[in-house]
Amino acid sequence: MNQVNVIGRLVRDIELKDLGEGKQVMNNTVAVSTNFKKEGGQDTDFIPIVAWNKTAALMHQYCKKGSLIGLSGRIQTRSYVNKENETVYVVEMVVNTVNFLSSKPKEETHSSIPALSSAAGTMPAQ
Numbered sequence: 001m002n003q004v005n006v007i008g009r010l011v012r013d014i015e016l017k018d019l020g021e022g023k024q025v026m027n028n029t030v031a032v033s034t035n036f037k038k039e040g041g042q043d044t045d046f047i048p049i050v051a052w053n054k055t056a057a058l059m060h061q062y063c064k065k066g067s068l069i070g071l072s073g074r075i076q077t078r079s080y081v082n083k084e085n086e087t088v089y090v091v092e093m094v095v096n097t098v099n100f101l102s103s104k105p106k107e108e109t110h111s112s113i114p115a116l117s118s119a120a121g122t123m124p125a126q
Contacts, residue, residue, distance in 0.1 A: 002074040004093055006047060007101065008032035010067050016060040026056040030071065030093075050076075051095040062100055070099035 008030035017025050027050050034043045049071065051059055063069060073095040082088050 003072070004075055005070070005072050006030060006032050006093070007068070007070045008047070010063055010065055010069065011046065013065045014056075014060045014063055016056055022053075024053055024056045026051050026060060027092075028059075030069070048090070048092040049073075049095055050092050051098070055095055055098060059095075059098055063098075066102075068101040070101055071095050072097045 011029045011031050014026050014028055019025060027048070030047050030049055032045045032047055034045055036043045059069075071093065073093050075091065076094045077089065077091050079087050079089045
């Protein structure tokens with residue numbers, strides 16, 4: 001079974017890429033605090049994430065740098081050849097579901113944000 005659940009904060013604003021034919025993707029990184037302590041502070045893991053289509057669009061719409069989110073998905077490994085003709089190996093989390101855990105800023109009122117589905121823990125389809 002390949003199932004991963006993490007809670008963390010986005011390290012940068014989300015950039016949604018349109019791939020054509022109705023496909024969208026976003027890549028980002030989530031900072032996840034660990035239970036281990038380094039000298040002078042808590043240790044943090046930085047986990048690369050990728051989300052596709054509706055999940056990517058929802059994250060682009062409702063998340064920004066520093067947003068606290070809960071993610072469920074799977075680990076994926078892949079490789080590609082870069083411009084220097086070197087093989088680059090990538091390990092990343094493919095996001096299947098997202099829970100928006102940050103409270104909305106007081107200066108913003110998003111009455112159009114749909115409620116989370118308690119059964120699935122995800123944003124319902126619109």
